[in-house]
Amino acid sequence: MTGSSHKTPRPRKRVRGFQGHVSEIDLRLLRVFHTVAEQGGFSAAEITLGKSKSSISLDISALETRLGLTLCLRGRSGFALTDEGREVLEATRSLFINLEHFRQQINQASGVLSGTFTLYVPDNIQTHGETALVKAIHTFTQSHPGVFMHLHSASTKEVEVAVMNGQATAGIALYAQGRAPQGCRPLVAEASYLFCGARHPLFHVPEEDITLDVLASQSMVSVGEVATSDMWESIRHHFTYRAKADKLDARALLILSGSYIGFLPEVFAAPLVAQGLLRRIAFNNLRLITCCHLLTRTSPETSLMVETFRSLLEASY
Numbered sequence: 225m226t227g228s229s230h231k232t233p234r235p236r237k238r239v240r241g242f243q244g245h246v247s248e249i250d251l252r253l254l255r256v257f258h259t260v261a262e263q264g265g266f267s268a269a270e271i272t273l274g275k276s277k278s279s280i281s282l283d284i285s286a287l288e289t290r291l292g293l294t295l296c297l298r299g300r301s302g303f304a305l306t307d308e309g310r311e312v313l314e315a316t317r318s319l320f321i322n323l324e325h326f327r328q329q330i331n332q333a334s335g336v337l338s339g340t341f342t343l344y345v346p347d348n349i350q351t352h353g354e355t356a357l358v359k360a361i362h363t364f365t366q367s368h369p370g371v372f373m374h375l376h377s378a379s380t381k382e383v384e385v386a387v388m389n390g391q392a393t394a395g396i397a398l399y400a401q402g403r404a405p406q407g408c409r410p411l412v413a414e415a416s417y418l419f420c421g422a423r424h425p426l427f428h429v430p431e432e433d434i435t436l437d438v439l440a441s442q443s444m445v446s447v448g449e450v451a452t453s454d455m456w457e458s459i460r461h462h463f464t465y466r467a468k469a470d471k472l473d474a475r476a477l478l479i480l481s482g483s484y485i486g487f488l489p490e491v492f493a494a495p496l497v498a499q500g501l502l503r504r505i506a507f508n509n510l511r512l513i514t515c516c517h518l519l520t521r522t523s524p525e526t527s528l529m530v531e532t533f534r535s536l537l538e539a540s541y
Contacts, residue, residue, distance in 0.1 A: 423482025
C-alpha cells in the first residue's frame with residue numbers, strides 16, 4: 225500500500241471510577257466525607273470523627289480515588305466542595321436516609337430496635353437534675369443497646385422543621401398553653417418562678433414588703449412567648465426588661481449576678497436555692513407555665529422506635 229501511513233488512534237485510558245458496588249469501606253469513607261462536608265472542613269470535623277486532619281485527608285483521597293471524582297478543594301484558601309462533591313453529598317444523604325429506613329423496617333419486622341434515634345430538643349430545655357428526659361433516655365438506651373442515640377439541641381422552629389423533613393426521628397418542643405401545633409403530644413406543664421440572686425437588693429427584703437411596684441422598679445431578664453400564665457399576662461407590662469438570655473444557664477448567670485430578677489424552672493433553681501445563691505420571690509405565687517410536647521412524623525419505618533420512646537417518656541413524667 226502506497227501513500228502516507230495511517231496509524232489507528234490508541235484508545236484513551238479511562239479513569240477507573242465507581243463500579244456500582246457499595247462496600248463497607250465505601251460506607252465508612254462516605255460517612256467521613258459527609259461529616260467533613262457538614263462541619264465545613266477537616267479541622268472542624270476532627271473532634272466529631274476522632275481523627276487527625278492527616279487521617280481525614282487520607283480517607284477523602286481514598287474516596288475520591290474509588291469514585292473517580294474530585295470531591296473538594298483544600299489548601300491555604302480553605303475548604304470548598306466541588307460541583308461533583310455537592311452531588312455526591314446529596315446522594316450520600318439520600319443513601320444514609322434509605323439505610324436508616326431499611327433498619328427501621330427490620331426493627332418493625334423483628335421487634336428488636338436498632339439503628340439511629342435522632343432526638344431534637346429545644347436549646348432552653350431543663351437539663352439539670354433527675355428530669356423525665358434523663359430517666360427516659362436511660363431506660364430506652366439500657367433496654368435497647370442496639371440503638372445509637374443522637375441528641376441535637378435546636379430552636380423550637382428547627383425542631384419542627386427537622387421532624388417534618390425526617391431529619392429527626394422525634395422532637396421535643398416547648399409551647400405556651402394552648403398554642404401547640406395540631407398533632408403534638410402534650411407531655412407535661414413546667415412551672416417557672418421568679419428569683420433573685422444573693423447579691424440582689426431584694427434578697428433579704430421580707431416577702432410582705434415586696435409589692436408589684438417594688439418588682440416593677442427592678443431590672444428583669446426578658447421573658448419569652450412560650451412561657452405564660454393569666455396572672456403574668458395581666459402584669460407583664462409593668463416590668464422593665466434590661467437583659468436577655470435564650471438558655472437557662474445564661475439566664476441563671478444573669479440572675480446570680482445580682483443585677484436582675486428573672487424566671488427559672490423550680491427544679492433547675494432548687495440546688496442554687498439550697499446553696500443560698502438564689503431566693504424565690506413568692507409574690508402572689510407568680511409563675512409561668514410552659515408546656516412540653518413530643519413532635520413526631522407519621523412513618524411506618526420509625527413508628528416502633530418512636531412509640532417505645534414515647535411510652536417511656538410519658539411514664540417518666
